[in-house]
Structures are given as structure tokens and as C-alpha cells.
């Protein structure tokens with residue numbers, strides 16, 4: 001569906017993408033993860049045709065693409081990291097306006113139903129809640145019934161319920177055989193939704209694979225999470241994390257020094273990410 005070979009992007013002397021390659025297959029949710037400044041938005045916006053690459057090859061639907069033009073834009077949907085809309089227009093007026101930019105696509109009424117905003121049809125954009133606004137933006141990104149959907153941090157800033165609503169929409173879209181390219185700051189989101197994950201750091205890809213593969217290949221064993229900050233493990237958000245292949249031995253050590261407040265769990269994508277980049281997503 002999308003193939004990228006040795007993509008580079010320079011901003012002046014600064015090389016934001018240092019030759020990245022990856023492939024996105026049809027019908028999958030492909031997530032791009034990385035700390036702030038890693039190069040996620042640069043990559044997604046080059047693919048959307050909003051920024052120019054410095055060098056490298058990009059293929060869409062098996063064809064080499066030099067510039068993402070009108071014909072391709074008919075087939076892709078885009079949800080930007082931040083969307084500005086006309087605040088005085090109503091929800092249905094906004095959907096109709098965006099529909100008019102494309103030759104083919106959904107009827108705006110259908111999109112209202114897909115994103116569950118029927119009751120807000122005549123509300124002005126300025127009166128929507130954060131979650132409703134983001135659902136409208138999602139609706140706008142699929143208005144042309146795209147084959148590929150690019151979502152740049154679609155759930156940032158939403159409460160857990162609104163986030164789940166967007167996840168349901170993404171999964172519904174995938175069930176229709178569409179391809180989704182997602183960037184996210186939320187590990188849980190990437191682990192729950194993605195078929196494939198690509199971790200990028202400092203403009204380079206540091207790991208690619210399904211969430212399970214990445215966890216399996218990480219070499220990480222069991223994780224013990226202890227409440228409180230101690231110097232014998234890695235401290236993350238007030239907890240001390242120990243990675244071990246011998247859980248019983250570690251547990252005995254902890255009990256011997258009087259520590260009882262801990263849990264043992266399997267490694268997650270977040271542990272893999274921390275190991276590979278040495279940073280949390282928001283560092």
C-alpha cells in the first residue's frame with residue numbers, strides 16, 4: 001500500500017529524517033511511535049503531501065510517487081495533529097463543505113451516523129466538546145471514503161471515554177479493509193490497535209514489527225514494579241522497575257529487605273520503547 005525507501009528530510013543543516021525505510025501493507029493499522037522530535041510528523045506530512053522530502057523513494061499502491069497530487073489525495077484521508085475549523089458553521093455544514101472538496105465520497109449524513117454525531121447535526125462547531133470535535137475531525141478525514149487514512153495523534157488530550165470512541169472508529173474503519181497509518185503518544189493505544197509498529201528515534205527507525213514480536217524480540221523477561229523510588233531499578237513515575245529472568249530470586253530479595261508492595265507482570269510495548277530509546281514518549 002505504502003513503501004518508503006531511504007527517506008531523508010533536512011531542515012537547513014539539521015537532518016530530521018536520516019534515511020528511513022518501511023512498508024505498510026493493505027488493511028493493517030500501522031503505528032509510528034517515537035519521543036517528541038523523533039520525526040513522526042515530518043514523516044506523516046511528507047506522505048500526506050504537506051512537506052517535501054529531501055531524498056528517498058515513496059510508493060503508493062505500487063507506483064512511485066514524486067509529489068502527492070490531486071489524484072492521490074482523492075484516495076487518502078488525513079487527520080492532522082491540530083485542526084482549525086470554522087467555529088460558526090454547524091456540524092452538518094462543515095461535513096458538507098469538506099465533502100465538496102472531493103469528487104467521490106460519503107454522504108455527509110452517513111458520516112454523521114458513523115461518528116455518532118446525529119444529535120449534534122445542527123450544533124455550531126464552537127459548542128462541541130473536545131471529544132465531539134475530534135469525532136467531527138475524524139468524520140472529515142473519512143469524508144472522501146479513503147483507502148488509506150493518516151491519523152496524527154488522533155486521541156491526544158481526550159478523556160478515556162472519548163479516546164475509546166475514536167479507537168472504535170479506527171477499528172470500524174479497519175474492518176472495512178482500509179489501511180491506517182497512525183502516530184501516537186500512547187503506548188496502550190499502539191499496543192491495543194496496531195498490527196505493525198515502527199519505533200523512530202532521532203530520525204532513525206530503531207525497531208519494526210508487530211507489538212508481540214517487538215516484545216518477544218526485546219529480550220525483556222518479567223517485570224517487577226515496586227511502589228516507590230529505589231536505586232536498584234529504573235525509576236519511572238514514582239515506581240521502580242526491575243526486569244528479570246528469575247522472578248522468584250528477585251521477589252525473595254525484596255521480601256528480605258522488607259519490601260512487599262510490588263506487582264509482577266509481562267513486559268509491554270512501553271517497556272520495549274523505554275529499553276530502545278531510553279526515554280518515555282513525552283520526554
Ligand SMILES: Nc1ncnc2c1ncn2[C@@H]1O[C@H](COP(=O)(O)OP(=O)(O)OP(=O)(O)O)[C@@H](O)[C@H]1O
Nearest residue numbers: 011012014016034035036037038039040041042043
Ligand atoms: N519546519 C521545521 N523547521 C525546522 N525544524 C523542524 C521543522 N519541523 C520539524 N523540525 C525539527 O525536526 C525534528 C522532527 O520534528 P517532528 O515534528 O517531525 O517530530 P515528531 O516526532 O512529530 O515530534 P512530536 O511528537 O513533538 O510531534 C525536530 O527536531 C523538530 O524540531
